[in-house]
Amino acid sequence: RYVRQLQRLQLLFSPTAADARGARQFVEEAAQDFARQHPDVVLYVSPHSGPGPAPVLRAEYLNGTVREELIASKTSEEIVQLATKMANQSGLDIIRIRKPFHTDNPSVQGQWHPLTNKPSILTVQGPRLQPQ
Amino acid sequence: MAAVRVAAWRRSGLCAAGLRAFWSGRRCPQSTGCRKEEREVEADRAVPEKEERSEPSLICPPPCSRSYLPPEDLQSRLESHVREVFGPSLPEDWQQTPLQENRLKHRLLARLAAELGHAVPNSQLHRMRRAGDVLGFYSTPVKDGTKIDELTAAELPPNLKIIWQQ
Numbered sequence: 272r273y274v275r276q277l278q279r280l281q282l283l284f285s286p287t288a289a290d291a292r293g294a295r296q297f298v299e300e301a302a303q304d305f306a307r308q309h310p311d312v313v314l315y316v317s318p319h320s321g322p323g324p325a326p327v328l329r330a331e332y333l334n335g336t337v338r339e340e341l342i343a344s345k346t347s348e349e350i351v352q353l354a355t356k357m358a359n360q361s362g363l364d365i366i367r368i369r370k371p372f373h374t375d376n377p378s379v380q381g382q383w384h385p386l387t388n389k390p391s392i393l394t395v396q397g398p399r400l401q402p403q
Numbered sequence: 404m405a406a407v408r409v410a411a412w413r414r415s416g417l418c419a420a421g422l423r424a425f426w427s428g429r430r431c432p433q434s435t436g437c438r439k440e441e442r443e444v445e446a447d448r449a450v451p452e453k454e455e456r457s458e459p460s461l462i463c464p465p466p467c468s469r470s471y472l473p474p475e476d477l478q479s480r481l482e483s484h485v486r487e488v489f490g491p492s493l494p495e496d497w498q499q500t501p502l503q504e505n506r507l508k509h510r511l512l513a514r515l516a517a518e519l520g521h522a523v524p525n526s527q528l529h530r531m532r533r534a535g536d537v538l539g540f541y542s543t544p545v546k547d548g549t550k551i552d553e554l555t556a557a558e559l560p561p562n563l564k565i566i567w568q569q
Contacts, residue, residue, distance in 0.1 A: 306563035
């Protein structure tokens with residue numbers, strides 16, 4: 272069973288700042304649809320009046336990681352894409368993975384890819400044949 | 404002569420800092436007004452403060468709400484007003500009456516504003532060319548609150564929380 276690793280999304284923005292226009296449009300139009308499509312994520316919308324910090328989308332994951340993304344001067348669609356991207360991630364840190372082993376010959380018979388051992392008709396393109 | 408006028412204008416609370424205080428949402432420009440006013444307004448301030456303690460609504464009434472809902476018999480009311488103002492010179496379809504003459508147009512719009520409590524703003528006056536345009540304007544409802552207030556009042560999915568600090 273799939274357990275979504277994103278626990279909650281906090282949308283912090285100012286109701287009057289110019290760069291929070293995308294955030295306000297997102298709240299008015301797309302926030303309800305996003306909340307319905309992702310019922311296991313809690314979405315907190317907190318507008319704070321007066322001049323304040325830049326608008327930010329804060330994601331908290333089940334392993335405790337808190338990731339903040341700036342949404343200043345972003346359109347509503349971009350914020351939707353960003354929110355879905357964060358909802359599909361796990362809370363592991365996004366850094367380069369280094370492993371303590373190395374080899375000069377990683378594969379002898381050819382590295383497996385999803386189309387090995389499948390009939391070749393799946394990829395053939397010809398004047399009358401389309402890939403299935 | 405000019406100094407007297409300037410002093411009166413400042414005292415009436417319409418100088419830049421007084422306007423800024425009004426539009427920033429505070430009910431009355433309090434004692435943090437502009438410094439130039441202080442000398443002239445000191446005497447006046449004693450009186451308004453006493454009035455404020457007894458009846459706060461005397462000095463600045465709360466801003467009136469702009470909300471407007473079109474009544475159900477809007478068409479008949481509008482038609483009767485058009486016939487009153489224009490008299491005999493009406494084409495067959497009363498909605499096509501041109502509002503070219505400024506006096507008749509002003510009369511009609513003033514009567515409608517007084518009756519319905521909702522006036523055509525100056526920026527929309529040039530669009531009111533026929534009675535049909537006026538009908539269209541008065542049949543659009545106007546809502547007062549901000550979008551976030553509407554959202555908090557509307558039905559939200561259970562995982563969407565709006566925290567509105569005012």
